[in-house]
Amino acid sequence: MIEEKRMGKLKAARKAAFAAIAVLLLLLATTLLPTGSDNKAKTGGDMLMLKLSELNTLPQAVNEKISPVLMEKVKEAVYRKETGGKGDDRIDFIVKSKKGIKEEISKAGPKILNAVDSIDGMSKYFAVEAEAEKVAQLASGQEVIRVLPRTMFHVMLEQSVPMVKADAFWKGGNTGVGVKVAVIDTGMDASHPMLKGRVVAEKDFVDGDAIAQDDNGHGTHVAGIIAGSKAGGGLMDGVAPGAELINAKAMDENGAGPIDRVFDAINWALDPDSNPATNDGARIISMSLGTTDPLDAEYENDLKAAVSKGAIIVVAAGNCGPGCTGAICPGCGGFKGVTAPGSSPSVITVGAIDKSKNVAYFSGGGVYPEIGVKPDFVAPGVSIKSSVPGGYSLKDGTSMAAPHVSGAIALMLNRTPTLKQDDVKRILEKTSEDLGEPGKDASYGFGLIDLAKAAIYREGVEFKVEMAPKLISQEVQKIAVTVYDDVKINSVKATITKPNGEKSAFDIPSTGSGDYAYDYTDTAILGKYALEVTLNYGGSSNASKDSGSTDESGGSGSSGGSGGAEASIDLFHLASFKVISPLGEIGMIDEINVSSEQRLSSNLTGNITFTAVKAEETRSLSLQLADDAGKIAYETTQPIVEQGLAILVVETQKLEARLNLMVDVKPGN
Ligand SMILES: [Ca+2]
Ligand SMILES: [Ca+2]
Ligand SMILES: [Ca+2]
Known part of the structure; x- marks a missing residue:
């Protein structure tokens, strides 16, 4: 609704701005205008400045609703009008508002050219034609969300x-x-x-x-x-x-x-x-x-x-590329770059x-x-x-x-x-x-x-890697790869990065149609192992029949080649698994959450939770909280039974005990 009260306020604000600027201009006129300059010029100047100033001193809530691009157009139109320039001061613009207020917008004066639902269906775009000054009036309407330029698109050859x-x-x-x-x-x-x-x-x-x-x-x-x-x-x-x-x-x-x-x-x-x-x-x-x-x-x-x-x-x-100069690209008007909505x-x-x-x-x-x-x-x-x-x-x-x-x-x-x-x-x-500079370029x-x-190109379900997420040290990690599509596989390669940073690379051999498997035995070190499986497939369909399962991948950078030959493609699968001690994960806990706050304060009860790895095993958990100086402020040892989720309740007496958690799980008796 275009609210009458707010319109009143706006008028008042405009009046105040008018008065302030009028004084300022009077000073300017006496000091800057050459003597003998005629009244007409003075009046013209006054009018222009006042109008533009009004636009510059709109209440913030109103101003925020007006698109800056539209505001420029409004100022241009006002400028044209006040300087007696050619053209109409009526402009096309768009009022975005709540639905069902067409009449209110009509009442405010503009001619409604079009009414369109926003694409999310939540509001309405009213394309209107009105005097440029109406933009501010409409923006002050409570149910108006934004006043926007009626952006014109052009087809491009x-x-x-x-x-x-x-x-x-x-x-x-x-x-x-x-x-x-x-x-x-x-x-x-x-x-x-x-x-x-x-x-x-x-x-x-x-x-x-x-x-x-x-x-x-x-x-x-x-x-x-x-x-x-x-x-x-x-x-x-x-x-x-x-x-x-x-x-x-x-x-x-x-x-x-x-x-x-x-x-x-x-x-x-x-x-x-x-x-x-x-x-x-x-x-x-x-x-x-x-x-x-x-x-x-x-x-x-x-x-x-x-x-x-x-x-x-x-x-x-859009057709305003770097090679565009004036006459060649007439629609660009000096603009170079991607036109909208291509720039979105x-x-x-x-x-x-x-x-x-x-x-x-x-x-x-x-x-x-x-x-x-x-x-x-x-x-x-x-x-x-x-x-x-x-x-x-x-x-x-x-x-x-x-x-x-x-x-x-x-x-x-x-x-x-x-x-x-x-x-x-x-x-x-x-x-x-990829053309031009390597990678995505302008x-x-x-x-x-x-x-x-x-x-x-295949991704996701068509290529599956299976293995155990957790192993006991020295156990064998069986890595199984299943390829579901009937495509020519050139190679299935894997790289494992061990917890100490060492890498080992190997081929995963075929064990039947679409199945590949490998037993990885180097699992002595405790910790997280990162696995990367690279499946290479495709390539020239002529070569595929003869070469069987030999590795002749062109790598991911290979080009399409000529004569419609298909290029080979690398697909990646990233996974990880953990190797733990036979006694469980000593010194390692999957998740620790302090469910109250990051800083424990006086008399606050903090819940520390962790996920147990091996059930049916009794452990003790010691928890230390250190203060700012690194001193141990609180220490407790409590026996806990790991069954799914174990919860340890910590009560601290000391204000602002720091959350330097050092949690150590030891095997119990
Ligand atoms: Ca038609
Ligand atoms: Ca339909
Ligand atoms: Ca490129």
């Missing part, structure tokens, strides 16, 4: 599919069938031979109707890269020719669209029939759009909400490379505080051939690179439907071809996605 090696998935029968990919763009020509039968849902958020026609060409091009198919008579296949497209038109014929429309499109794409019980929502949201404006944290939360609802968001890195940590960001795997001059990248390196990956984005209304055309841009990754993820989800965004990102990270991210590697 092919044999590229073989470069990401999509056929590795196709051969396994995974072409994206059953996976829905939403494309938030300029619409699609659904009758194009390449897209025939591929579009399962569409909505137009520009016209507000049910037909999301493409009046620009960009969306049809992007759609063809993701899920175009020869099946309907198309010239070529996209990355995931079996995937289903959700056509959400949020961008107009000029390729521009405000953020509320984009969010509206995302909300719809996640559940097109507005029935949570039906499974018609997009798993992947592909956005080849961006803005050079920073994205408000409030909007970031919506992207995060979409991901937590199970969506995987793929965004172009909540999305998978894609840059563009050419056919020689060199980063495109326009491909955005950078290292950002708290976010790290962007983009995350690169994909082909120079001279990409795909569908446009009425035919085909070549286009350049990270807009073309992002849909390669969206299509790739559709293939991955076809094979493993349970993958979430983090899983997908991790698998692509582990399998991408030009290439983790590198060029490599679906030949991703198609054979």
Whole structure:
């Protein structure tokens, strides 16, 4: 609700500011203005300064609700107005508020352009048009959460599919069938031979109707890269020719669209029939759009909400790369780096490379505080051939690179439907071809996605290591490795780091199909042993038949090679086990918890608990508490019986006894 009382307070605050500044300006005017300068100039100056000052002296509670980016726009508009500059002082902005207060917002004066649920469904975004000054008034409304810029996105401008090696998935029968990919763009020509039968849902958020026609060409091009198919008579296949497209038109014929429309499109794409019980929502949201404006944290939360609802968001890195100079990259206006929302940590960001795997001059990248390196990956984005209304055309841009990754993820989800965004990102990270500087870098991210590697990548359940978590000294540790998938295993190697830091490396030999076992006998030293098992598999499928089980792993750094040969992949499993004395764990206790406080004070009872290792054995436990000078302040010895969890109650008389616990378990009689 826009509260009248608060509005009153705000006006009062403005008046006070007005008075204070008026005095100050009078002084300035008399000292600084050249003599003879006319009244008009003086008045103009006064007006401007006063207005801007008002904005600078808003009550803190109001000011905090206004996005800094929007505040800059407000000041610009006020400046324009006061200096008699061209343009309207009415601006578009967004009021984020509790739901159901549309009327209150209307009453406050602005024209409501759009009303969209936030993606977490908890609040509402009202896109409004009003005088710039209304921003402060609206921010003072009690039910208003934040007043934000109406961030405008713009779309960014092919044999590229073989470069990401999509056929590795196709051969396994995974072409994206059953996976829905939403494309938030300029619409699609659904009758194009390449897209025939591929579009399962569409909505137009520009016209507000049910037909999301493409009046620009960009969306049809992007759609063809993701899920175009020869099946309907198309010239070529996209990355995931079996995937289903959700056509959400949020961008107009000029390729521009405000953020509320984009969010509206995302909300719809996640559940097109507005029935949570039906499974018609997009798993992947592909956005080849961006803005050079920073994205408000409030909007970031919506992207995060979409991901937590199970969506995987793929965004172009934008076309404001380091090679951009004025005329070449007209949309950048001097900005260099990754455009938003590509710059968001909540999305998978894609840059563009050419056919020689060199980063495109326009491909955005950078290292950002708290976010790290962007983009995350690169994909082909120079001279990409795909569908446009009425035919085909070549286009350049990270807009073309992002849909390669969206299509790739559709293939991955076809094979493993349970993958979430983090899983997908991790698998692509582990399998991408590192380009440029070693490791993740601001030009290439983790590198060029490599679906030949991703198609054979296994993790988790498919590779299991079993052994005893605890051993008595001199016992044999039996390490068993089970491989569940029908893949060619090159080697299973292990390294054990003993408690004294010594390492021993050995092969774990095969004991039958998918089974590997090794008896480790060097267990004399008490303590924790770290085990690392490295499973190497894959490699050229031709070589695999002949080489049998010999070790010829190319290592993790081996490249994809040519002719579609598969690279080998290392998988790691880390584990540890403990070797204890036959008498139990002398001097070692798994867990010690003081359940009261870290400092024991006078008359405080502290509970010290520890987990017993060997039951049915009586021990005694002595506990010493030392004071600041290191002196023993308290000492007790009590017999305890270890059965599961033993509890020792300690009472201390001394104030602030320090928690220098020295707990020593000795075998009892
Ligand atoms: Ca339409
Ligand atoms: Ca549904
Ligand atoms: Ca690199």
